Amino acid sequence: MISKTALKKILARGITSFRVDVASRKLLWRDRVAVLLYHDPKPDTLDYHLTYLKSFCDVVPLAHVASPGSGRPRAAIxxxxxAAGNADLLPVFIKHNVRPTIFLCSQIVGRPTMHWWLHPGAKQAGIERLKRMSNAERLAELGKYGYHQTHEGDGTGLTAGQIExxxxxxxxxxxxxxxxxxxRCNDRECEQEISVCKSExxxxxxxxxxxxxxxxxxxxxxxxxxVKAAGYKSARTCDLGWNDSRSDPYRLKTIVIDDDATLWWFAAQLTGIPVFLRYVRHARNFSGYSPQF
Ligand SMILES: [Zn+2]
Known part of the structure; x- marks a missing residue:
């Protein structure tokens, strides 16, 4: 049985050896904007990703997603x-002159509260199982393991000082x-999570x-x-793809990057092929959910 790591290596080598990465830049990416999605990468990893990316691509702020291209591929970070670890990335952003967008949870940053899936109880209960429950059921289940979303203790998000x-x-x-x-939220929970986050x-x-x-x-x-009613101008999904002026601003597409991707795997992920294969393997729709199975 071949391990997942070995399969990734084979796929990454295949994509780069046959120059599929170069072909996909010309045919798919063109001068559109690839919105790369990270979570909590280490500074060294992000540093070599950005060095590689800038060798063929312009790194632009997310707000430029609908601006006309110049012929070169573009990416937004x-x-x-x-995550608290994002604070360690600041020297990398400055070194590469890259202005990233960090999407914050307003009740998890600036206070000692936890991202729910980082609580030990979430792992015991099964993170993917919890994601499938209604919001009330998920919170009740996590409560059995001692997690309450407003309880203060160990913080896992950026502090107010780090954000400043x-x-x-x-x-x-x-x-x-x-x-x-x-x-999985009811209408009221969903509306509040979206609109109150903005004001907070x-x-x-x-x-x-x-x-x-x-x-x-x-x-x-x-x-x-x-999202529209709350007054946001755009929203990023986890749907696979690239963006330009014709993209729906409330359904911006993404290229999900593994936080610990080697350079080979990063080059492979930029083609979109690994995520595409996951969609095909699991015979799922191509929009409206995360491609992590
Ligand atoms: Zn998230």
Whole structure:
């Protein structure tokens, strides 16, 4: 039986040896914007990813997603969740002159609360199982293991001081209050998570919060409606693809990058092929949920 790591290596070598990565840049990526999605990469990893990326691509802010291209591939760097480790990336952003967008959960950053899936109880209960429950069931189940979303203790998000230090170099935007799976929330929970997050972040940051990212990539027309009604100008999904001026601003597409991707795997992931194969293998629709199975 071949291990997952070995399969990844074979796929990555195949893609780069046959120059599929170069061909996909010409045929698929062109001068559109690849919105790369990270979570909590190590500074060294992000450093060599950005060095490689800049050798053939312009790295642009997320807000430029609908601007006309110049013929070169473009990429925007986004990080979801506001993990505490993101603070260590600041020297890398400055070194590469890259302005990333970090999507924050307004009730998890700036206070000692936890991202729910990082609580030991979430692992015991099964993270993917919890994602499939209704929001109330998930919270009740986590409560059995001692997790309560407003309880303070060990913090897993960026502190207020870290956010303040990063603000001149980072675009902070919205990713709900507590990171529920929005499609498992009732209407009221869903609307509150989307709209209250905006006002809470705006009062924390003192600037307008215009962009949103759907937690875990889960959304339907209902979530899109709430995002529009709350006054956001765009929203990023986890749907595979590239973006240009014709893209739906409330369904921006993404290339998910593994936080620990080797250079070979990073080059392979930029083609979109690994995620595409996961979709095909699991015979699922291509939109509205995260491609992590
Ligand atoms: Zn997230």
């Amino acid at each position: 986004t990080l979801d969740d506001g 230090a990063m603000r001149p170099f980072v675009d902070f935007q919205a990713h709900t209050r507590f990171h529920p799976i929005l499609t 972040l705006e009062s924390m940051l003192g600037t307008e919060c215009e962009h949103f990212a759907y937690p875990n990539g889960n959304y339907t027309d209902r979530e899109v409606g709430f």
